[in-house]
Amino acid sequence: MKELRVALVHDYLNQWGxxxxxxxxxxxxxxxxxxxxxxxxYRKIKSELKDKKIIPSFIQNFPFKLKLYREFSFLYPIAIExxxxxxxxxxxxxxxxxxxxxxPPPYSIHVSYCHTPLRYAYHFYHQYRKSQRSIPRILKDxxxxxxxxxxxxxxxxxxxxxxxxxxxxxxxxLYFGKTAKIIFPPVDTDFFKPSSDKxxxxxxxxxxxxxxxxxxxxxxxxxxxxxxxxxxxxxxNLNSLKAKTGxxxxxxxxxxxxxxxxxxxxxxxxxFPGLEDFGIVPLEANACGTPVIAYxxxxxxxxxxxxxxxxxxxxxxxxxxxxxILKFEKMKFDKEKMYKNAERFSKKRxxxxxxxxxxxxxx
Numbered sequence: 001m002k003e004l005r006v007a008l009v010h011d012y013l014n015q016w017g018x019x020x021x022x023x024x025x026x027x028x029x030x031x032x033x034x035x036x037x038x039x040x041x042y043r044k045i046k047s048e049l050k051d052k053k054i055i056p057s058f059i060q061n062f063p064f065k066l067k068l069y070r071e072f073s074f075l076y077p078i079a080i081e082x083x084x085x086x087x088x089x090x091x092x093x094x095x096x097x098x099x100x101x102x103x104p105p106p107y108s109i110h111v112s113y114c115h116t117p118l119r120y121a122y123h124f125y126h127q128y129r130k131s132q133r134s135i136p137r138i139l140k141d142x143x144x145x146x147x148x149x150x151x152x153x154x155x156x157x158x159x160x161x162x163x164x165x166x167x168x169x170x171x172x173x174l175y176f177g178k179t180a181k182i183i184f185p186p187v188d189t190d191f192f193k194p195s196s197d198k199x200x201x202x203x204x205x206x207x208x209x210x211x212x213x214x215x216x217x218x219x220x221x222x223x224x225x226x227x228x229x230x231x232x233x234x235x236x237n238l239n240s241l242k243a244k245t246g247x248x249x250x251x252x253x254x255x256x257x258x259x260x261x262x263x264x265x266x267x268x269x270x271x272f273p274g275l276e277d278f279g280i281v282p283l284e285a286n287a288c289g290t291p292v293i294a295y296x297x298x299x300x301x302x303x304x305x306x307x308x309x310x311x312x313x314x315x316x317x318x319x320x321x322x323x324x325i326l327k328f329e330k331m332k333f334d335k336e337k338m339y340k341n342a343e344r345f346s347k348k349r350x351x352x353x354x355x356x357x358x359x360x361x362x363x
Contacts, residue, residue: 004362006033007088009080009099013054014041014066015234017208018280019115022164022185023094024048025350026113029358030092036083038076038098041066057082074143077101077150090362093158096277097121097147101154109361112158113183116168116277117175121147124212152176160361162354165278165299181357184302186350187283189343191257194289194335195265202228202250203325204267204290206260206281207274209235214273214295214316221321222271223248229271230263264288269310269328272300273321279303280345282310287342289335293321293328309333309341 008030010023027033027049034053039060042050057079059065059072076098083102085091091110093099097118104110120128121144129137129144152175155161161180163169172180203222207213215231219241222229230250231241242251255263264270270285270292278299282292286303292310294300304310311331313324 004090005088006030006090006092007036007085008033009036009083009085009091009093009095009102011094011096011099012038012040012069013045013049014039014069015044015208016046018185018278019094019096020046020049021188021280022113022115022350025186025347026092026094026354027052029351029355033092036085036102038079039065039069055083074146077147077154090358097151100158101150102157104157109159110157111160111162111358111361113162113164114168114172114180115164117171118147118151119212120144121151122175123171127212148175160357162357165302167298167301168277183350183353183357184345185278185280186347187280187287187342187345189287189339189346192261192264192284192287192342194287194339195262197265199268200266202230202267203293204230204232204263204270204285205273206232206263206270206284209233209238209241212274214275215241217273217316217318217321218271219245219249220318221325224318224322225325227325230267232260232263260284261288264290269293271321271325272304273313273316274298275316276300283342283345286310286338289338291328291331291333291338293324303341303345305341307331309338 034055036055038057040054040056059079080098080101081103086105089108091104091108093112095112096115100112155176161172161178163172163180163182164185169180169182172178205215205218232252232255234254264285265288267290270290272282272292272294275298282303285292286309292304294304294310294312295316296312296314311328313320
């Protein structure tokens with residue numbers, strides 16, 4: 001690959017999840033590339049990025065920006081457009097809503113790895129607005145309408161889109177009117193591996209505690225069946241969920257990678273009830289020899305093999321999930337097959353596909 005002046009752009013670095021794992025792998029391909037981002041919480045980013053040159057926007061100077069970052073979202077389009085990228089030949093944005101909106105110089109190539117078009121402005125819009133009170137709802141509607149107009153304009157500044165799943169590819173075509181190459185995100189199959197330990201009598205949920213993740217379904221279904229559920233993840237809903245959930249659900253918050261691997265290895269199954277853009281969690285569970293009970297939609301269709309690495313439920317309601325859990329209890333799954341499924345999405349495979357794509361568009 002010829003010597004290029006490369007810049008990376010990411011929405012925000014105030015949390016760590018699948019999108020940040022992708023960013024880390026891309027930054028390893030381009031180790032000298034600076035990372036431009038709306039704001040950063042240096043306590044939350046992993047050690048892999050702490051040695052990188054990170055350039056936050058002017059929002060980083062705001063008081064309480066880490067606690068109130070959603071309240072500042074109306075400034076995100078302006079902030080992302082404020083980055084001066086004239087010194088770069090190749091710009092790679094990692095976007096779930098804003099990073100793809102940078103203003104690239106006309107001589108550069110802009111590749112956007114799209115985790116999803118902005119969820120609450122598009123495919124979760126009507127679900128999101130129902131949760132808003134009537135007067136603020138009007139203001140939110142106006143803001144989200146502005147986001148859709150801005151996103152449509154911003155998508156024209158992207159030379160090449162990469163989608164993280166078939167679901168995201170379809171959304172890019174629907175909302176932006178552009179085609180996309182699919183390169184699935186990476187799973188760390190060197191770290192996440194099966195163990196010889198026996199399975200324990202609990203189900204597992206892993207993810208940020210957001211409404212669209214549908215943790216409520218996992219809680220209500222396992223409670224009715226009298227099963228234990230371990231919940232790994234953080235979010236503003238944590239305290240309210242703890243207060244009204246009661247016994248049988250163990251909220252573990254944020255855990256170390258080693259502890260997460262142990263939980264994956266020991267769980268009877270991972271419950272994955274949300275409509276996800278992709279979702280790396282089912283593959284991490286598979287890599288640890290654990291099957292997945294997933295809602296049949298979104299990225300799970302790319303990762304879960306029915307009857308081999310997991311089982312689907314077709315409607316997002318408690319009764320459908322209960323029926324599927326009971327069906328799961330009568331099934332057996334092979335650890336080796338599940339690990340091989342996860343290997344199809346390895347870090348090595350991701351880097352090879354990403355490098356190949358960049359070479360094809362550069363030369």
